[in-house]
Amino acid sequence: MSEEIDIVDAETEDSGAYTLDRRAVAAILYAVDIEDRAKLVELMEPLHPADIADLLEQINAFDRMRLIRLYDREFDGDILSELDESIREEVIGLLNPEVLAEAVRDLDSDDVVDLVEDLDEPQKEAILGALGDSDRAAVRQSLTYPEYSAGRLMQREVVMAPEHWNVGEAIDFLRNSEDLPEQFYHIVLVDPKLHPVGNVTLGKLMSSRREVLLKSIVEDTFHVIPVDQYEGDVAYAFNQYHLISAPVVDENDRLIGVITIDDAMAVLDDEHEEDILRLAGVGEESRLSDNTFETTKQRFPWLAVNLVTAVLASLVIAQFEEAIAQIVALAVLMPIVASMGGNAGTQALTVAVRALATKDLTGSNLWRVIRREVLVGLVNGLAFAVIMGLVGLIWFGSPALGGVIAAAMVVNLVVAGLAGIAIPVALEKLGVDPALASGAFVTTVTDVVGFFAFLGLAVVVLL
Amino acid sequence: MSEEIDIVDAETEDSGAYTLDRRAVAAILYAVDIEDRAKLVELMEPLHPADIADLLEQINAFDRMRLIRLYDREFDGDILSELDESIREEVIGLLNPEVLAEAVRDLDSDDVVDLVEDLDEPQKEAILGALGDSDRAAVRQSLTYPEYSAGRLMQREVVMAPEHWNVGEAIDFLRNSEDLPEQFYHIVLVDPKLHPVGNVTLGKLMSSRREVLLKSIVEDTFHVIPVDQYEGDVAYAFNQYHLISAPVVDENDRLIGVITIDDAMAVLDDEHEEDILRLAGVGEESRLSDNTFETTKQRFPWLAVNLVTAVLASLVIAQFEEAIAQIVALAVLMPIVASMGGNAGTQALTVAVRALATKDLTGSNLWRVIRREVLVGLVNGLAFAVIMGLVGLIWFGSPALGGVIAAAMVVNLVVAGLAGIAIPVALEKLGVDPALASGAFVTTVTDVVGFFAFLGLAVVVLL
Numbered sequence: 001m002s003e004e005i006d007i008v009d010a011e012t013e014d015s016g017a018y019t020l021d022r023r024a025v026a027a028i029l030y031a032v033d034i035e036d037r038a039k040l041v042e043l044m045e046p047l048h049p050a051d052i053a054d055l056l057e058q059i060n061a062f063d064r065m066r067l068i069r070l071y072d073r074e075f076d077g078d079i080l081s082e083l084d085e086s087i088r089e090e091v092i093g094l095l096n097p098e099v100l101a102e103a104v105r106d107l108d109s110d111d112v113v114d115l116v117e118d119l120d121e122p123q124k125e126a127i128l129g130a131l132g133d134s135d136r137a138a139v140r141q142s143l144t145y146p147e148y149s150a151g152r153l154m155q156r157e158v159v160m161a162p163e164h165w166n167v168g169e170a171i172d173f174l175r176n177s178e179d180l181p182e183q184f185y186h187i188v189l190v191d192p193k194l195h196p197v198g199n200v201t202l203g204k205l206m207s208s209r210r211e212v213l214l215k216s217i218v219e220d221t222f223h224v225i226p227v228d229q230y231e232g233d234v235a236y237a238f239n240q241y242h243l244i245s246a247p248v249v250d251e252n253d254r255l256i257g258v259i260t261i262d263d264a265m266a267v268l269d270d271e272h273e274e275d276i277l278r279l280a281g282v283g284e285e286s287r288l289s290d291n292t293f294e295t296t297k298q299r300f301p302w303l304a305v306n307l308v309t310a311v312l313a314s315l316v317i318a319q320f321e322e323a324i325a326q327i328v329a330l331a332v333l334m335p336i337v338a339s340m341g342g343n344a345g346t347q348a349l350t351v352a353v354r355a356l357a358t359k360d361l362t363g364s365n366l367w368r369v370i371r372r373e374v375l376v377g378l379v380n381g382l383a384f385a386v387i388m389g390l391v392g393l394i395w396f397g398s399p400a401l402g403g404v405i406a407a408a409m410v411v412n413l414v415v416a417g418l419a420g421i422a423i424p425v426a427l428e429k430l431g432v433d434p435a436l437a438s439g440a441f442v443t444t445v446t447d448v449v450g451f452f453a454f455l456g457l458a459v460v461v462l463l
Numbered sequence: 464m465s466e467e468i469d470i471v472d473a474e475t476e477d478s479g480a481y482t483l484d485r486r487a488v489a490a491i492l493y494a495v496d497i498e499d500r501a502k503l504v505e506l507m508e509p510l511h512p513a514d515i516a517d518l519l520e521q522i523n524a525f526d527r528m529r530l531i532r533l534y535d536r537e538f539d540g541d542i543l544s545e546l547d548e549s550i551r552e553e554v555i556g557l558l559n560p561e562v563l564a565e566a567v568r569d570l571d572s573d574d575v576v577d578l579v580e581d582l583d584e585p586q587k588e589a590i591l592g593a594l595g596d597s598d599r600a601a602v603r604q605s606l607t608y609p610e611y612s613a614g615r616l617m618q619r620e621v622v623m624a625p626e627h628w629n630v631g632e633a634i635d636f637l638r639n640s641e642d643l644p645e646q647f648y649h650i651v652l653v654d655p656k657l658h659p660v661g662n663v664t665l666g667k668l669m670s671s672r673r674e675v676l677l678k679s680i681v682e683d684t685f686h687v688i689p690v691d692q693y694e695g696d697v698a699y700a701f702n703q704y705h706l707i708s709a710p711v712v713d714e715n716d717r718l719i720g721v722i723t724i725d726d727a728m729a730v731l732d733d734e735h736e737e738d739i740l741r742l743a744g745v746g747e748e749s750r751l752s753d754n755t756f757e758t759t760k761q762r763f764p765w766l767a768v769n770l771v772t773a774v775l776a777s778l779v780i781a782q783f784e785e786a787i788a789q790i791v792a793l794a795v796l797m798p799i800v801a802s803m804g805g806n807a808g809t810q811a812l813t814v815a816v817r818a819l820a821t822k823d824l825t826g827s828n829l830w831r832v833i834r835r836e837v838l839v840g841l842v843n844g845l846a847f848a849v850i851m852g853l854v855g856l857i858w859f860g861s862p863a864l865g866g867v868i869a870a871a872m873v874v875n876l877v878v879a880g881l882a883g884i885a886i887p888v889a890l891e892k893l894g895v896d897p898a899l900a901s902g903a904f905v906t907t908v909t910d911v912v913g914f915f916a917f918l919g920l921a922v923v924v925l926l
Contacts, residue, residue: 017696018703022826048684050703058828159666174669183707184666185648202665203622203647206637221511233480239732240481240513242725244646244707262705265728269702272735273817276742280813281806288818288828292838299810300843306806307847310799311854317798321791328784331794335780335910336773338798343744343769347762350743354736355751363485365521365751375755380763384770391774447798 020054029059032067040067041074053082056091057289068094077103081111085118086287086294092123101130108182109138110155110263117147150234151227153267154248154257157181161214163189163197168210170200183260188247189214194254196247198222224249225259231267236359238264275357278435279350281306305440313338313447320455323463329396330458333405337454340384341412341446348373348420349438356428357435370421377417381410404461408454412446419445483517492522495530503530504537516545519554520752531557540566544574548581549750549757555586564593571645572601573618573726580610613697614690616730617711617720620644624677626652626660631673633663646723651710652677657717659710661685687712688722694730699822701727738820741898742813744769768903776801776910783918786926792859793921796868800917803847804875804909811836811883812901819891820898833884840880844873867924871917875909882908 024043031040044052056064056079068075068091075095080103083091092100104112104127112131116124116139128136138156145151159180161170170187174180186199198218208217221241225234225248237243238261248257274284281302286295317324317334324331352369355361361369389406393399423441424434487506494503507515519527519542531538531554538558543566546554555563567575567590575594579587579602591599601619608614622643624633633650637643649662661681671680684704688697688711700706701724711720737747744765749758780787780797787794815832818824824832852869856862886904887897 017692018699019822020825020827025825025827048704050705054823055827057823058825060831171669177670180666180670182666183664185707201646202669203643203645206634206665207640207643229480236481239728241511242513244648244725261724261728262707265702265724265731268728268732269735272732272739276735276739276813276817279739280742280809282810282814286814288814288823288832292835292842295835296839296842299807299839300846302810303803303806303843303847306803307799307850310802313802314795314799317795321795324794325788325791328788328794331787331791331797332777332780332784334794335798335801335914336770336777339773339776339910340766340769343766344762346743347745347765350739351745351749351751354739359482360517360520360751362483362488362521364483364488364518368523369751372755372758376759376762379755379759380766383763384766387770447802451798 020051020058025055025058028055028067029063032063032070035070037070037072040070044071044074049076049078050082052076052079053084057084057087057287061090064091065094072096073099073102075099075103077105077107077111080104080115081107084287084289086285087289088115089119089123092119092127097126100126104130105132105135108155109135109142110153112139113142113152117143117152145227148231149227150225150229150231150248150259151257153231153234153263154225154227154259155181156257157184158188158247158255158258159184159186160188160190160196160255161200163191163215165189165214166210167205167208167212167214167217170205170214171210184258185244185260186219186258187214188255188258189218190255196222196224196249196255199245199247201244224253227251227256232271234259235264235268235271239268271357275353275435278433279353279439281439302440306443309440309444309447312444313451316448316451317455320451320459323455323459327401327458327462329398329401330455333392333401334451334454336388337405337408337412338447338450340409341416341450342443344377344380344413345416345420345442345446346439348377348417349424349434349442352421352424353434353438356424361425366425370418373417373421374414375417377414378410381413384413385409398462400461401458404457405454407457408450411453412450415449416442416446483514483521488518488521491518491530492526495526495533498533500533500535503533507534507537512539512541513545515539515542516547520547520550520750524553527554528557535559536562536565538562538566540568540570540574543567543578544570547750547752548748550752551578552582552586555582555590560589563589567593568595568598571618572598572605573616575602576605576615580606580615608690611694612690613688613692613694613711613722614720616694616697616726617688617690617722618644619720620647621651621710621718621721622647622649623651623653623659623718624663626654626678628652628677629673630668630671630675630677630680633668633677634673647721648707648723649682649721650677651718651721652681653718659687659712659718662708662710664707687716690714690719695734697722698727698731698734702731734820738816738898741896742816742902744902765903769906772903772907772910775907776914779911779914780918783914783922786918786922790864790921790925792861792864793918796855796864797914797917799851800868800871800875801910801913803872804879804913805906807840807843807876808879808883808905808909809902811840811880812887812897812905815884815887816897816901819887824888829888833881836880836884837877838880840877841873844876847876848872861925863924864921867920868917870920871913874916875913878912879905879909 028043116127186201188196189198191197199222200214200217204217223237223241223243223246225246227248227250245258245260247255248259250256277284277286283298286298385406388409389402392402392405419442424438427434427437491506579590605615649664651659652661654660662685663677663680667680686700686704686706686709688709690711690713708721708723710718711722713719740747740749746761749761848869851872852865855865855868882905887901890897890900
């Protein structure tokens with residue numbers, strides 16, 4: 001084993017940056033194999049807890065168990081925070097109770113909340129039991145806020161100052177504070193009723209004269225988050241308004257916590273993952289470390305929905321059995337029309353789902369976007385009608401067959417554009433996540449319309 | 464017009480938060496209609512530049528032109544930064560040159576870089592000409608770094624301190640500095656060769672005694688970004704290691720700038736958008752404000768690729784024309800097998816593309832993931848084989864036909880799982896973005912295999 005293995009390669013050689021190095025993982029697993037604890041600790045030492053979590057997710061369950069047992073008391077609480085939920089419970093079960101207690105005590109209260117919210121009751125109590133009284137109370141308080149709300153994301157430690165203070169008073173206050181949070185970027189100004197009225201950055205504070213009023217150096221952009229706001233909207237606000245931290249208020253607009261951008265960024269990443277997996281019909285809880293059984297279970301429902309869709313399309317085809325028996329070329333060509341419609345519909349619906357997620361599709365532009373999608377379907381439909389008309393003509397030597405497939409193509413691509421935008425918007429209005437359900441509906445429409453238009457026209461024109 | 468219109472609704476009533484209010488937009492457009500400049504300015508005043516940009520994107524080109532002309536000198540440079548590229552050029556062309564110059568002078572140099580990098584030469588020079596000499600030099604310097612590199616993202620103003628300083632020296636230095644950056648969160652410690660060696664947060668600085676050495680209060684996690692690193696990897700590092708800001712170094716490891724998390728978050732959001740749009744076969748430059756012509760042009764190539772795929776599948780069907788002529792039920796049932804395979808393949812490939820993007824799929828777990836996907840395909844294939852076998856039997860009364868569709872289903876779902884993982888991984892190895900091209904390949908495989916397995920087995924068993 002070479003001593004010079006780079007565990008995480010930060011070099012820029014194309015996409016290799018930050019990927020766990022295969023040889024490094026092999027070296028770690030070798031240390032586990034020969035039960036060389038000193039070597040394992042030495043190899044793991046330079047790794048960030050997030051990378052250790054990735055490593056644990058990538059190795060198999062048997063190696064994971066042996067590694068954790070050997071690593072034992074070196075196990076850091078931050079690794080638990082970084083682990084995918086799918087193997088977090090397993091890892092917590094493997095840890096020596098004392099190691100677990102020690103690991104959890106080092107965490108910030110908002111990380112403990114994130115850790116325990118999905119655990120089952122015995123594990124949750126084991127972790128809460130390891131905390132000091134005040135931390136436990138803070139965690140229990142946070143757990144009273146709804147899941148996926150700003151209340152679960154926020155830190156309860158806030159650095160605040162009365163709005164009438166000047167820079168000198170604020171600096172003296174900070175210099176004399178015993179227990180400032182580990183990470184903070186702003187001082188929140190509050191009025192006598194504890195309503196937040198502005199943010200002063202520490203940088204601005206440091207570079208201003210002592211007699212300057214805090215009120216006069218607040219940031220231009222100041223954004224207050226209601227404690228019950230959905231975390232996806234919190235992430236949106238941070239991204240839209242370039243916030244670094246934002247005060248959180250209760251229903252009486254009183255300051256009760258602060259959310260920082262790193263937590264918002266993690267939520268944004270989760271939201272994207274959820275959208276992309278839902279669009280593909282994969283359960284949004286899907287993780288690469290899930291086992292075969294869990295994965296099969298997650299994927300089955302979407303395939304079942306698709307089977308119903310496909311059978312519906314087949315029922316349409318069955319109406320035209322006679323026509324197909326007379327002109328087998330219809331069977332050869334019909335999947336093309338359905339497939340093109342399905343793809344055009346997916347294009348339109350993906351744009352619509354994304355625009356709904358980024359709040360760019362609103363009442364102000366909905367009709368214009370619908371008109372655009374229909375026109376795009378029409379223009380692309382005409383283009384592919386010409387191409388497929390020629391293919392049909394050349395392949396089967398029948399101008400009429402070419403004309404039928406061309407006409408069906410135009411119809412299906414226009415319908416695809418319309419369905420691709422209208423279905424996600426309608427689902428959103430009904431309170432259903434459009435990322436989850438649009439695909440099945442749009443494909444059903446384009447399959448049914450595609451087969452019906454093509455075979456129906458064929459009956460009229462060719463028989 | 465009511466005076467109490469909330470322009471951007473931050474309330475938590477489900478997904479309505481932060482969506483531009485339709486009535487507010489109507490009020491603004493009404494002010495434009497009657498050319499009431501005072502009213503327009505009054506209505507726009509409470510809006511954040513990011514919301515004004517969204518508004519401009521959502522209204523049509525004619526209203527946009529009239530609004531910008533009426534708004535005139537109130538137009539803020541930050542609005543330009545927030546605008547989608549697709550209408551940014553149009554808006555810059557509409558602005559009075561003096562207003563444009565004024566707007567651009569207010570921007571930070573990294574925002575100007577972001578603004579000009581996609582403009583055509585005359586517009587770029589007009590904007591650069593409006594800047595002061597030092598700002599222009601800074602922007603030109605940044606533009607020498609490759610597009611999508613850390614060099615384009617970084618701010619060049621860095622607050623640094625020699626590694627041997629103590630807290631008192633650092634505070635005195637900051638208090639006496641004339642031109643600290645607007646936003647900074649860390650002091651970067653550097654050695655005599657200007658190599659960054661650690662980060663001290665301002666909060667930690669404020670809460671430490673004057674004689675404490677800076678070196679002793681650096682942050683645990685310290686991450687240095689090479690100037691030529693791909694921006695997607697920069698965003699990954701911020702998200703993975705929870706960075707707030709990170710120093711950027713040149714090829715000699717010397718400190719030349721700093722990247723902050725808000726820029727990394729914007730990149731993460733862009734990367735996600737790119738992935739989701741590429742997966743759906745929509746040009747990643749696609750914007751909701753694009754017109755019909757641009758949209759048609761973006762969508763055409765993918766549909767053309769899909770047409771080739773679909774024709775390939777049809778060629779497979781054409782090999783079995785005789786069988787279909789004898790048993791028309793084959794034509795009715797065959798799309799089901801292909802459609803199920805396509806969906807199962809899309810599930811597997813989406814999980815693979817996402818795992819490659821998050822660097823969770825590596826040499827260490829590739830074989831285990833492949834094995835899992837094949838097994839999932841097998842298990843789901845068997846489940847749907849039973850279901851479809853029964854459907855085939857009941858619908859067409861033929862146990863043999865039921866058996867054929869069942870067997871084809873198993874084959875196609877196993878192949879779908881294998882192709883869904885192997886194709887994105889192979890593309891990544893070849894340096895092609897798997898999000899862009901996997902879909903076409905996987906669908907081709909599942910269509911061809913689906914039709915071939917079903918019709919081929921039918922010929923062997925039924926004829």
